[in-house]
Amino acid sequence: MNYIIATPEIFMLSMACIVLLADVYLGQGEKVVYRKLAYWLSLATLVFTFILTWKVSPASSQNAFNGLYVSDGLSDVLKYFIYGISFTVIIYSREYLEERSLFKGEYFVLILFAVLGMMIMVSAANFLPMYLGLELLSLAMYALVAMHRESREASEAAMKYFVLGAIASGMLLYGMSMIYGATGSLNLTEISAAVASAQNDKMLLTFGLVFIVAGIAFKLGVAPFHMWAPDVYQGAPTAITMFLGTAPKLAGFALAYRLLVDGLGGLGMDWQQMLTILAVLSIAVGNVIALSQTNIKRMLAYSTIAHMGYMLLGLIAGTSSGYAASLFYTITYTIMTAGAFGIVILNSRNGHEADQLDDLKGLSQRSPWFALIMLILMFSMAGVPPFVGFWSKWFVLKEVVAVGHVWLAAVAVFFAIIGAFYYLRIIRLMYFDSVDESVTVTASADLKFTLSLNGITVLLLGIMPSALLGICFAVFT
Amino acid sequence: MVSNFPLLSLIIWMPVLVGLALVFADTHLKSSTSKLIALVASLLTFALSVPLYFDFDNSTHAMQFVENIPWIEVFNINYHLGIDGIAMPLILLTTFTTVLVVLAAWDSITDRQSQYLGAFLILNGLMVAVFSAQDAMLFYVFWEAMLIPMFMIIGIWGGPNRIYATVKFFLYTFLGSVFMLVAFLYLYSKGGSFDIQTLHDMPLSMAAQKWIFVAFFLAFAVKIPMFPVHTWLPDAHVEAPTGGSVILAAIMLKMGGYGFLRFSMPITPDASQEFASIMIVLSLIAIVYIGFVALAQGDMKKLIAYSSISHMGFVTLGMFMIYKIIANTSSTDGAVMAMEGSMVQMISHGFISGGMFLCVGVLYDRMHSRQIKDYGGVVNTMPAFAAFMMLFAMANAGLPGTSGFVGEFLIILTAFKASFWIAFFAAMTLILGAAYTLWMYKRVVFGEVTNDEVAKLQDINGREKLILASLAFFVLLFGLWPAPIFEVMHPTIENLIQHITQSKLN
Numbered sequence: 001m002n003y004i005i006a007t008p009e010i011f012m013l014s015m016a017c018i019v020l021l022a023d024v025y026l027g028q029g030e031k032v033v034y035r036k037l038a039y040w041l042s043l044a045t046l047v048f049t050f051i052l053t054w055k056v057s058p059a060s061s062q063n064a065f066n067g068l069y070v071s072d073g074l075s076d077v078l079k080y081f082i083y084g085i086s087f088t089v090i091i092y093s094r095e096y097l098e099e100r101s102l103f104k105g106e107y108f109v110l111i112l113f114a115v116l117g118m119m120i121m122v123s124a125a126n127f128l129p130m131y132l133g134l135e136l137l138s139l140a141m142y143a144l145v146a147m148h149r150e151s152r153e154a155s156e157a158a159m160k161y162f163v164l165g166a167i168a169s170g171m172l173l174y175g176m177s178m179i180y181g182a183t184g185s186l187n188l189t190e191i192s193a194a195v196a197s198a199q200n201d202k203m204l205l206t207f208g209l210v211f212i213v214a215g216i217a218f219k220l221g222v223a224p225f226h227m228w229a230p231d232v233y234q235g236a237p238t239a240i241t242m243f244l245g246t247a248p249k250l251a252g253f254a255l256a257y258r259l260l261v262d263g264l265g266g267l268g269m270d271w272q273q274m275l276t277i278l279a280v281l282s283i284a285v286g287n288v289i290a291l292s293q294t295n296i297k298r299m300l301a302y303s304t305i306a307h308m309g310y311m312l313l314g315l316i317a318g319t320s321s322g323y324a325a326s327l328f329y330t331i332t333y334t335i336m337t338a339g340a341f342g343i344v345i346l347n348s349r350n351g352h353e354a355d356q357l358d359d360l361k362g363l364s365q366r367s368p369w370f371a372l373i374m375l376i377l378m379f380s381m382a383g384v385p386p387f388v389g390f391w392s393k394w395f396v397l398k399e400v401v402a403v404g405h406v407w408l409a410a411v412a413v414f415f416a417i418i419g420a421f422y423y424l425r426i427i428r429l430m431y432f433d434s435v436d437e438s439v440t441v442t443a444s445a446d447l448k449f450t451l452s453l454n455g456i457t458v459l460l461l462g463i464m465p466s467a468l469l470g471i472c473f474a475v476f477t
Numbered sequence: 478m479v480s481n482f483p484l485l486s487l488i489i490w491m492p493v494l495v496g497l498a499l500v501f502a503d504t505h506l507k508s509s510t511s512k513l514i515a516l517v518a519s520l521l522t523f524a525l526s527v528p529l530y531f532d533f534d535n536s537t538h539a540m541q542f543v544e545n546i547p548w549i550e551v552f553n554i555n556y557h558l559g560i561d562g563i564a565m566p567l568i569l570l571t572t573f574t575t576v577l578v579v580l581a582a583w584d585s586i587t588d589r590q591s592q593y594l595g596a597f598l599i600l601n602g603l604m605v606a607v608f609s610a611q612d613a614m615l616f617y618v619f620w621e622a623m624l625i626p627m628f629m630i631i632g633i634w635g636g637p638n639r640i641y642a643t644v645k646f647f648l649y650t651f652l653g654s655v656f657m658l659v660a661f662l663y664l665y666s667k668g669g670s671f672d673i674q675t676l677h678d679m680p681l682s683m684a685a686q687k688w689i690f691v692a693f694f695l696a697f698a699v700k701i702p703m704f705p706v707h708t709w710l711p712d713a714h715v716e717a718p719t720g721g722s723v724i725l726a727a728i729m730l731k732m733g734g735y736g737f738l739r740f741s742m743p744i745t746p747d748a749s750q751e752f753a754s755i756m757i758v759l760s761l762i763a764i765v766y767i768g769f770v771a772l773a774q775g776d777m778k779k780l781i782a783y784s785s786i787s788h789m790g791f792v793t794l795g796m797f798m799i800y801k802i803i804a805n806t807s808s809t810d811g812a813v814m815a816m817e818g819s820m821v822q823m824i825s826h827g828f829i830s831g832g833m834f835l836c837v838g839v840l841y842d843r844m845h846s847r848q849i850k851d852y853g854g855v856v857n858t859m860p861a862f863a864a865f866m867m868l869f870a871m872a873n874a875g876l877p878g879t880s881g882f883v884g885e886f887l888i889i890l891t892a893f894k895a896s897f898w899i900a901f902f903a904a905m906t907l908i909l910g911a912a913y914t915l916w917m918y919k920r921v922v923f924g925e926v927t928n929d930e931v932a933k934l935q936d937i938n939g940r941e942k943l944i945l946a947s948l949a950f951f952v953l954l955f956g957l958w959p960a961p962i963f964e965v966m967h968p969t970i971e972n973l974i975q976h977i978t979q980s981k982l983n
Contacts, residue, residue: 368503379625384651385618394658398552401662406688409662413655420651424628424644432632432640466549473551 002064005071008053008079009119015045016112023105038105042090042112049115050083063125067187070125073475074257077327078122078250085247085334086115091450092342093239095443099349102148102237110147111243114140118251124258127176127186134172134219137251138165141244145236157235164218164228172215178208179264188263195266209267212259213274220252222278222312223285226305233301238348238355241297242341245304246334252308253330256315257323268318275312276408282309283412287419296344297355299422300337303381306419307333310396313412317399320476325395328472332392332461336380339454343374346443346451360426362435370441370448371430373455380458382423383416388461388468395469483544484525485558485609488572492522493602499595506591512583515594519579522601523572529565535964538562538972540611540674548615554671557611562969563738563820564608566962567731570827571608573951574727575601577944578720581835584940585719585842586634593634596626597720604728608735613661613671617654620732624650627721627729635716642709642716649709653699657740660692664744677743680981686748693741694752701733703756703793704763707786714782715847719838722778726785726830731823734792738816738973742796746977749797756797757895761902763790768909772916777837777847780917781830784873787906788826794903795819795888799974801895809974815891816970821962822884825872825955829881832869832948836862839941840921843934849920853927858934863922865937865945870918872952874911880955 003010019041026034053076061072090111097103113136120133142165146158180186182204183194194200214225221229233241260271286306293299311333314326347363348354364371380387383394393416397409461468495518499511506514534541540559548556560568578597586593603623610616624647631643665671668679681689699706710730714722742749749756764787771783796819799812839862840855841847856863872879875886885906892900926932937945955962 372500384625385621390618390621394662397659398662398665401659402666406659406663409659410656413659416655417648417652421644421648424647427628428632428640428644431629432643466551469549469551 002062005056005058005062006064006069006123007056008049009116009123011052012045012049012112012116012119015041015049016109016116019045019105019112020109023109027105035103038108039090039094039103042108043087045112046083046087046090046115050080053079053083067189068126068129069123071123074254074327075123077331077471077475078254079119081331081334082115082118082122082247082250085250085338086111086243088338088342088450088454089239089243089246091446092242092338092345095447096237096239096345096348100148100237102239104147107144107147110140110144114144114243115247118247121251122254124254125188125262127180127188130255130258131169131173131176133251134255135169137248138169141165141248144240144243145232147240148237151235151237153235154237157232160228160235161232168215168218168225171211171218175208175211175213175215178204178211182208188258191263192265195264205264205267206270209264209270210274212264213271213278216252216256216259217278219255220249220308220311221301221305222308223282223305224278226282226285229305230298230301233304234295234298234355238297238341238345238353242338242345245300245341246338249304249308249330249334253311253326257326260315261323272316272318275316276405279309279312279316280408280411282306282312283415287415287422290422291418293422294357295355296357296360296426299357300340303419303422304333304337306415307381310393310412313396313400313408316405316408317396317403319399319403321473322396322399322403323476324469324472325392325399327475328395328469329392331468331472332388332458335454335461336377336389336458339373339377339451339458340381342447342451342454343370343377346370346441346447349439349442357426357429360429361433363430363441365435366439367441370451373451374430375427376455376458378423378426380462382420384420386459386462388458388465390462391465391469484528485542485560485605486544488522488525488529488568489558489602489606489609491525491602492518492575492598496595496598496600496602499591499598502591502595503589504591508587508590511591511594512579515579515598516576518598519572519576519601523576526569526572526605529560530569530965533565533965535562536968538968542609543611545611548612552614552665552671553669554614555612556615557672558606558609558615559611560609562966563735563973565965566820566824567608567728567735568605570731570824571601571604571728574723574827574831577831577835577948578723580940580944581723581838582718582720585838589633593630593718593720596630597724600626600630600724604724604732607732611673613664613673613676613740615671616673617658617661621651621654623729627725630721631713631717634718635721637716638712639716642712645709646713649699649706653696653706656692657696660689663689673739676740677976679744681745683747683751683982686745686981687751690741690745690748690752693736693745697733697736697741698759699733700736701730701789701793702786703733704759704767704786704790707763707767710786711779711782714785714834715776715778719834719841722834722838723831726781726834727827730785730789731827734789734796734819734823737793737796742977743973745981747980747982749977750800753797753800756793757801757899760790760794760797761899763787764794764906765902765909768906768913771913772909774913775849777840777849777917777921778834779847780849780913781833781837784833784910784913785826785830787910788822788830791822791885791888791903791906792819792826794892794899795822795884798892798895798899799977801899802891803978806894809971809978811891811894812974812978813967813970814887816974817963817966818884818887818891820884820966820970821880821887821955821959824962825880825884825952828948828951828955829869829872829879832865832945832952833873835944835948836866836869839937844930849917851928852921852931854924854931855922855934857926858932859936861942862937862945865942865949866918866922868949868952870914872956873914875907878953878956880952880959882956883959
């Protein structure tokens with residue numbers, strides 16, 4: 001048995017339990033060191049898991065646990081970025097949580113469990129671990145959203161998220177059962193072979209596929225299955241919205257890729273058509289509705305819906321460079337989104353949420369440096385060079401054009417123009433509108449440092465995208 | 478000079494880096510220090526760009542000062558720079574105008590001055606990069622990146638309605654550009670390269686050419702701007718600070734014309750020929766109709782903005798009537814002349830519109846009004862200023878002896894070879910241009926002193942004299958002796974005409 005390649009997951013599980021126990025026994029004490037134990041342990045765990053993943057990563061794709069688990073280039077790359085983003089999110093959240101007395105061990109334990117869920121998802125080679133990973137992630141997420149007990153919005157958001165998330169899981173599971181019925185296997189490689197052999201009921205397979213696509217769309221927050229996203233994004237505490245909006249999208253990409261390409265690649269013609277409808281709807285709905293938002297978290301939710309639509313374009317292309325484009329899109333999207341929520345957190349103070357767009361007014365005078373970072377992030381999200389968001393849009397567009405869907409690229413860029421308007425509005429508020437109040441932005445050094453790094457990464461990746469593009473390419477060849 | 482010295486890169490990145498430093502320094506620098514840094518940087522950039530002219534080989538159409546290193550190897554995208562006879566004069570115009578813009582901001586911008594100057598230096602580098610990029614993706618990145626500093630300049634330092642104007646400016650140009658991007662991606666999917674020379678030589682079917690032409694048209698027609706998509710320009714010009722208006726009119730509009738010459742016509746020659754009649758009609762509408770619109774304006778900046786659109790109509794007219802000229806005369810001499818007329822018109826308009834906007838800026842700094850009705854009799858208090866403005870107004874009207882005459886004359890002259898009616902409508906600009914420019918000049922400058930504020934006006938100081946005089950020098954120089962421009966671009970234009978008259982259909 002080849003357990004060694006699964007040591008990152010085993011380590012993460014152990015550490016999540018240790019953090020839980022340590023916090024229960026030591027975290028309630030008077031000493032500040034102990035109260036922050038969970039925080040430091042979580043960060044350390046992520047760093048060690050990163051190193052561990054890197055060390056045990058096999059040179060070529062390897063299976064373990066009788067084909068339930070796979071470690072390949074895709075799982076490695078996604079895991080690295082999941083650790084990195086989660087690490088960043090924890091640093092961004094610290095002060096925010098402390099100010100709202102949400103700084104509890106549970107937060108960190110739940111994040112670690114969510115990360116474990118994502119790790120299992122990206123390494124799943126079988127329906128079963130895929131579903132288990134997804135549920136582990138989802139349950140941790142439901143609890144995180146509900147963590148702020150006194151907040152009515154958070155409770156409402158958690159309820160909506162739970163109910164709709166459960167429906168989505170149900171759909172996915174139903175689709176999986178159909179596929180199992182048609183192919184007689186839960187293993188993605190065997191399913192792939194069975195689908196290709198044409199010795200099965202096409203009707204049944206397509207029927208199952210519809211539910212699987214719907215389930216994936218729910219989890220990614222793609223229109224018309226996006227309804228939960230705006231409410232949950234707005235209702236959850238910003239630190240948790242930030243986590244919800246970033247790392248799980250990486251796992252969501254793995255979910256989509258493993259199920260659709262690895263497992264049901266033989267039905268490509270069918271799911272590409274479905275995804276085309278979803279992508280166009282998503283890009284249109286996300287960009288247009290975002291225009292009328294006044295709450296920045298809600299606006300970013302609609303922006304996410306649009307971004308996930310763009311991400312699907314790469315999958316629609318159905319080529320290995322198309323998948324690389326989607327992967328690149330997802331990675332850069334999480335980096336930009338983490339930064340944008342980081343700015344919202346930076347701007348909130350002493351319990352004031354600062355989640356209205358107007359709260360950004362005059363940020364360029366209150367904090368020129370972070371206004372500049374936000375400017376970089378917003379131009380990047382709008383897809384303006386020389387920032388990385390341009391290359392991610394460019395890459396997916398290039399792939400759909402390469403397979404002959406020029407019209408799809410034209411539709412996508414048309415809505416990108418509409419999208420540019422609401423990103424520009426944020427820049428307008430920060431730079432062109434005068435300040436009502438002269439509250440200076442105060443934040444801890446760790447938040448400031450990480451946020452600066454985040455913004456500079458978006459710029460540097462935009463000027464020198466070669467390395468990350470190379471990594472994404474290498475995964476699929 | 479060492480042949481592989483990266484001169485173009487230096488001209489691009491030096492001002493960008495200094496500009497970034499100024500943006501970050503913000504209020505940490507004393508105003509006088511940041512002004513000095515900006516002036517030295519812009520002068521140095523201009524000085525560095527002068528060898529581009531003197532070391533330029535006039536005998537070839539090939540790219541010169543070439544730099545080519547891989548940038549994104551997986552997609553065969555290169556950091557490929559180079560200039561030919563079309564790009565070189567525009568680059569010199571850019572670096573020269575930036576010096577004037579820095580000087581013009583000396584006393585008139587007080588809020589966040591360091592950032593203002595920094596933004597213009599960044600813009601300077603990016604604009605030079607647009608003119609020298611020889612890889613379509615590199616071009617596109619600079620083309621779009623350039624919008625960011627301009628968006629901020631209008632939005633932060635602009636007039637009362639600046640936000641509307643700057644968002645409109647950004648979205649309009651963005652709208653055009655993204656479709657150009659799709660066209661580039663399509664070309665890449667066919668040819669596997671973004672290298673502009675490769676794209677020039679790529680065979681394309683008529684249907685593909687038509688779509689690509691339309692996509693390019695959206696990008697460049699918005700930028701230049703042509704008649705139906707020009708509405709962003711008056712708004713942007715009116716709200717922009719003086720420096721912003723100058724850069725917009727003198728350089729950014731030329732990018733549209735440059736784009737037609739570098740992309741539309743060589744990549745889609747057959748579609749260009751197919752659509753030439755539409756382009757000519759749109760150009761004539763711009764010349765005549767927009768000329769009348771300019772006549773009706775009460776705001777000086779708006780008037781000059783409309784006059785710019787009208788003059789740019791000449792540029793597109795000169796470019797697209799070459800097919801008719803070649804068909805009528807069965808030789809390319811007339812076509813070369815028309816195309817050169819377009820180029821001269823672009824460069825001369827850079828000096829003239831720059832001069833006009835700076836003149837309005839001088840008045841605005843003193844009176845804080847751009848309305849013609851608030852002025853009158855300025856000549857009594859500002860005689861030196863009146864003399865300079867007279868020269869620019871005359872040049873704008875196309876007076877012989879000024880650079881404004883050369884381009885218009887060449888285009889009208891060759892238009893007769895295309896068709897009498899084209900020439901007839903084009904020639905109407907001689908009347909209209911004189912009418913709106915000189916009428917404005919009369920109302921603002923001549924007559925009795927109309928109010929107390931005009932009576933209190935101070936004449937231009939040494940700095941303003943220097944700015945206007947340097948522009949006036951070039952307006953007269955190229956009016957009396959335009960040969961230097963023709964010499965540098967002749968081989969390139971001849972080659973271009975050769976290229977675009979060959980069908981790419983296969």
